[in-house]
Amino acid sequence: MTVAQTLAVVVTAIEQVTPLIKHFTLAAADGGTLPAFSGGSHIIVVMQGSLRTHRNPYSLLSSPQRLDTYEIGVRRMEESRGGSHFMHDHLKVGSRLEIAHPVNLFGLEKIARKHLLIAGGIGITPFLAQLEDLEGATAPYELHYAVRSPEHAAFLDRLRNRAGERLHLYCDTENQSIDFDGLLSAQPLGTHVYVCGPAGLINRVVDTARRFGWPDSHVHSEKFSAPPVGDAFDVFLARTQISVHVPPDNSLMESIEAAGVEVPYLCRGGVCGFCQTRVIELEGELVHNDHFLSDAEKSGGKRIMPCVSRARCTRLVLDL
Amino acid sequence: MSAVFKPDETFRDDFSFRNSPAAIRRFPLPFTEDQYMYSVNIEPHLPGPKGSCTEFAFDVDEHYVAECRERELVLAQDPLRFQALPHMMSSQWDCLELIMESFARDYPEHFSLEKHGNRWHWINRPLDLDQHFVFGDAGTLPRQPLDYIGRQAQGDFVIMDQRAGDLWLEAGMVTAQADWSLDFDMGMTFREWHGPVPLAHEMTVFDRALKYLLNLRLGQPVRRLNWTMTVHPRLDTSPESYPQWGPDRTTITAQNAGDRVHLRVELQGLWRLPRSNAIVFGIRCYLISLRELASVPKWGRRMHRVLKGLHPALAEYKGLLRYRDAVVEWLAPYDDGAPTSPGASPD
Numbered sequence: 001m002t003v004a005q006t007l008a009v010v011v012t013a014i015e016q017v018t019p020l021i022k023h024f025t026l027a028a029a030d031g032g033t034l035p036a037f038s039g040g041s042h043i044i045v046v047m048q049g050s051l052r053t054h055r056n057p058y059s060l061l062s063s064p065q066r067l068d069t070y071e072i073g074v075r076r077m078e079e080s081r082g083g084s085h086f087m088h089d090h091l092k093v094g095s096r097l098e099i100a101h102p103v104n105l106f107g108l109e110k111i112a113r114k115h116l117l118i119a120g121g122i123g124i125t126p127f128l129a130q131l132e133d134l135e136g137a138t139a140p141y142e143l144h145y146a147v148r149s150p151e152h153a154a155f156l157d158r159l160r161n162r163a164g165e166r167l168h169l170y171c172d173t174e175n176q177s178i179d180f181d182g183l184l185s186a187q188p189l190g191t192h193v194y195v196c197g198p199a200g201l202i203n204r205v206v207d208t209a210r211r212f213g214w215p216d217s218h219v220h221s222e223k224f225s226a227p228p229v230g231d232a233f234d235v236f237l238a239r240t241q242i243s244v245h246v247p248p249d250n251s252l253m254e255s256i257e258a259a260g261v262e263v264p265y266l267c268r269g270g271v272c273g274f275c276q277t278r279v280i281e282l283e284g285e286l287v288h289n290d291h292f293l294s295d296a297e298k299s300g301g302k303r304i305m306p307c308v309s310r311a312r313c314t315r316l317v318l319d320l
Numbered sequence: 321m322s323a324v325f326k327p328d329e330t331f332r333d334d335f336s337f338r339n340s341p342a343a344i345r346r347f348p349l350p351f352t353e354d355q356y357m358y359s360v361n362i363e364p365h366l367p368g369p370k371g372s373c374t375e376f377a378f379d380v381d382e383h384y385v386a387e388c389r390e391r392e393l394v395l396a397q398d399p400l401r402f403q404a405l406p407h408m409m410s411s412q413w414d415c416l417e418l419i420m421e422s423f424a425r426d427y428p429e430h431f432s433l434e435k436h437g438n439r440w441h442w443i444n445r446p447l448d449l450d451q452h453f454v455f456g457d458a459g460t461l462p463r464q465p466l467d468y469i470g471r472q473a474q475g476d477f478v479i480m481d482q483r484a485g486d487l488w489l490e491a492g493m494v495t496a497q498a499d500w501s502l503d504f505d506m507g508m509t510f511r512e513w514h515g516p517v518p519l520a521h522e523m524t525v526f527d528r529a530l531k532y533l534l535n536l537r538l539g540q541p542v543r544r545l546n547w548t549m550t551v552h553p554r555l556d557t558s559p560e561s562y563p564q565w566g567p568d569r570t571t572i573t574a575q576n577a578g579d580r581v582h583l584r585v586e587l588q589g590l591w592r593l594p595r596s597n598a599i600v601f602g603i604r605c606y607l608i609s610l611r612e613l614a615s616v617p618k619w620g621r622r623m624h625r626v627l628k629g630l631h632p633a634l635a636e637y638k639g640l641l642r643y644r645d646a647v648v649e650w651l652a653p654y655d656d657g658a659p660t661s662p663g664a665s666p667d
Contacts, residue, residue, distance in 0.1 A: 005540060036594035101538040102538055217484040271532040272360045
């Protein structure tokens with residue numbers, strides 16, 4: 001589903017909480033209440049940069065009980081396409097942004113007997129909101145938080161305040177590290193483990209859990225699924241006889257619509273099949289992101305779902 | 321639109337339920353062409369035209385008071401029509417909030433909701449209810465949240481928890497169902513409870529629908545229409561009450577079909593719930609007798625053609641085999657062979 005609907009927000013506070021992480025507080029531009037959410041949710045922040053529009057996902061770290069503001073933590077990424085730099089360098093108190101409604105792809109399992117939370121660095125953010133959801137819950141939890149050094153341990157006061165002894169902090173500079181084998185070999189049945197952080201940490205937890213026989217359904221890691229982006233390409237619409245440019249961060253359907261041509265659609269998420277379009281000519285390859293076409297149809301290259309799919313091509317002609 | 325309620329109509333015994341001419345005109349006919357087959361016919365649940373069944377998130381129509389009374393009767397006889405597993409409490413509150421906020425916003429003449437932090441005040445004028453409670457504290461309501469609000473809304477509600485890449489049916493208020501059982505389906509996954517549906521599995525309808533629903537977004541509800549037929553305007557056609565309604569199917573003739581046989585359309589809405597990340601599935605049932613339906617010439621023609629050409633497996637699954645021929649015969653005089661215009665709305 002494309003992000004059709006956005007909310008206008010205003011930055012109300014910015015705090016540098018570690019050398020690399022800034023903490024932003026956002027309020028609805030109209031002063032109203034923001035949509036309710038569950039711990040683990042992220043929002044897509046839409047930033048109008050000078051050269052392109054950035055759409056980056058950030059976990060909400062504020063309490064789901066408080067809907068007057070949303071809070072996010074943004075780490076300055078060295079190998080960034082520009083989103084985190086924009087957040088760090090261009091935002092001021094009073095700056096306006098567009099955000100999409102919260103989406104939770106990293107929710108706490110309501111039937112878990114125990115929650116084992118493992119964070120690395122900026123990966124702590126979804127757990128900050130989840131700790132609020134866990135307050136008063138019957139299932140116990142532990143939070144294991146690995147950071148480079150004490151000065152990189154963002155939100156430590158808030159975590160200590162909430163989690164108390166359930167917080168276990170590990171600093172690389174102190175030669176402290178998580179004992180993954182010990183931790184994952186000695187949990188009660190019904191425990192769910194959640195990991196968020198660098199790919200190395202996620203892989204380590206997932207591999208160790210598998211080695212000790214954890215069912216996949218009890219192992220959760222945060223992986224953002226931003227709207228599919230890709231290379232820019234051009235498409236020629238045979239019926240309307242116009243050429244349309246598709247930039248990297250716009251979908252094929254959005255670009256065709258922006259050119260004033262209507263594409264029939266229902267779901268805009270690549271499942272209903274309604275926007276299926278015939279490919280008349282193709283020099284290059286289609287990048288199918290839909291769940292509708294069969295593998296054979298996808299490799300056949302004669303059909304495309306413009307709502308989510310794109311192309312890497314020098315020429316594409318569609319029956320539109 | 322503010323409908324005039326018909327509080328005394330019944331969905332059992334003397335079956336005094338009728339549609340007013342206005343209710344007939346706004347009936348959500350599911351047939352956009354003269355034939356029918358399954359599809360993933362899901363679309364965004366955006367506001368429809370003024371006065372239509374989809375103008376608002378939840379439709380409150382002329383049958384509101386009578387349907388709420390019918391629901392109370394069913395629940396009194398069979399309390400298991402409401403069930404919720406313990407971990408579904410936050411989703412029950414989400415659902416209560418969604419319905420109360422929608423009703424109060426869309427029908428201010430009938431409902432009001434005042435919030436002071438977690439202290440809420442709900443007024444339902446048609447049912448004469450006035451309730452102060454603390455949102456999130458089930459002890460301050462006379463019943464569990466879904467049980468409380470479900471009795472004040474038309475249509476059935478099922479709440480699905482999302483985990484392990486699947487949807488699990490784990491709470492519901494279901495009294496107006498087309499021959500499926502909440503009690504039997506509790507705890508099942510999406511594919512499990514759709515197991516009995518013919519043809520659709522081979523068409524991978526459910527695989528696609530599940531993928532779509534797992535990605536359902538907050539603030540972007542979707543809807544679809546489904547349909548079957550029911551003898552008499554009976555809302556409670558559950559497996560549990562089969563002895564009461566099953567034999568009615570044997571009574572249909574080409575002479576009485578127009579008044580006894582009803583097209584039963586479900587306006588199904590799906591909303592992501594904010595705090596629980598669950599999904600609520602609303603199943604709103606609309607009934608119309610074939611005589612009422614055929615009062616719209618386009619619909620009489622179309623209904624005749626759809627039923628005549630219906631795939632046998634679908635006719636069997638929908639329970640129509642015993643009386644389809646009689647219904648087709650009753651409808652035949654309304655089909656003069658003229659073409660029908662595209663789309664479902666009356667000409």
